[in-house]
Amino acid sequence: MTRTLTVPAPAPEAAKRYFGAELAFEVDPDDLVRDIEAGRTEGYVVVETRAPEAFRSARIPGAINLPYRDLTPETTKDLDRDLVYVCYCESADCNAATKGALKLAELGFKVKRLSGGITSWIAAGYPTEGTPEQTAGIRCAC
Template sequence: MNQIEFFKNRIESTFSPMDYMQASKQNPDEYVLLDVRNGPPHLKKEKINGAVEIPQVELENHLSEIPKEKIIVLYCWDVWCNTAAKAALILLENGYKVKELSGGIAAWKTMNFPTTLLTSPNLPTEQCEC
């Protein structure tokens, strides 16, 4: 694969937070935003508004809950996490259309896009399970 093909594939396979916001506003019924972060609940203090939560380690048990006719947009913790990529492979191998949200929830929050609080912010913190 040459560099042009690499970057074309990258663009086709990912959404930046801004691109996803624009696309989902234009065609809200075309996408399902899926939070595939693994880890205990006290680490997941918030999620992106409207996201469905299915941890990557449980994904294969929940395939019937995910619509095949929509584009599934996956996110995990941040640019260092490959959990969304692992989830993408599972979904692609099962016939789904998939994109990854670049930078995960960390990039989303950097853009000050809306999130939903999931747990008390006073709970102890630990490293994520990427």
């Protein structure tokens, strides 16, 4: 038997549930940039969950900064609960987006996470706002 099939593939219905759930939690940079470039930004807000200095250096156009450490009922009281908050951080090696999405969900907000963070965004050649000379030094900054 092959190593690939040592554990059998799931039944189609199980795969549908699993992969459907995965996509409910994440959006990829290509889908997000296509929406932004087409002006389709209704229904969601892009959220940088790292520290303010990281947000100032490089961010996705139109993103707001909500550092995950600062998310409380008081700091989120003016956020629109009808929107989906798409959280991102530095990369797949940083979990600030996960921590931010969790905190927002605990506070009653609908959330998704951007796959790969801003490093994947930049690696794909997508535009950023901020201080361009600092873009090369992207780091976790949680």
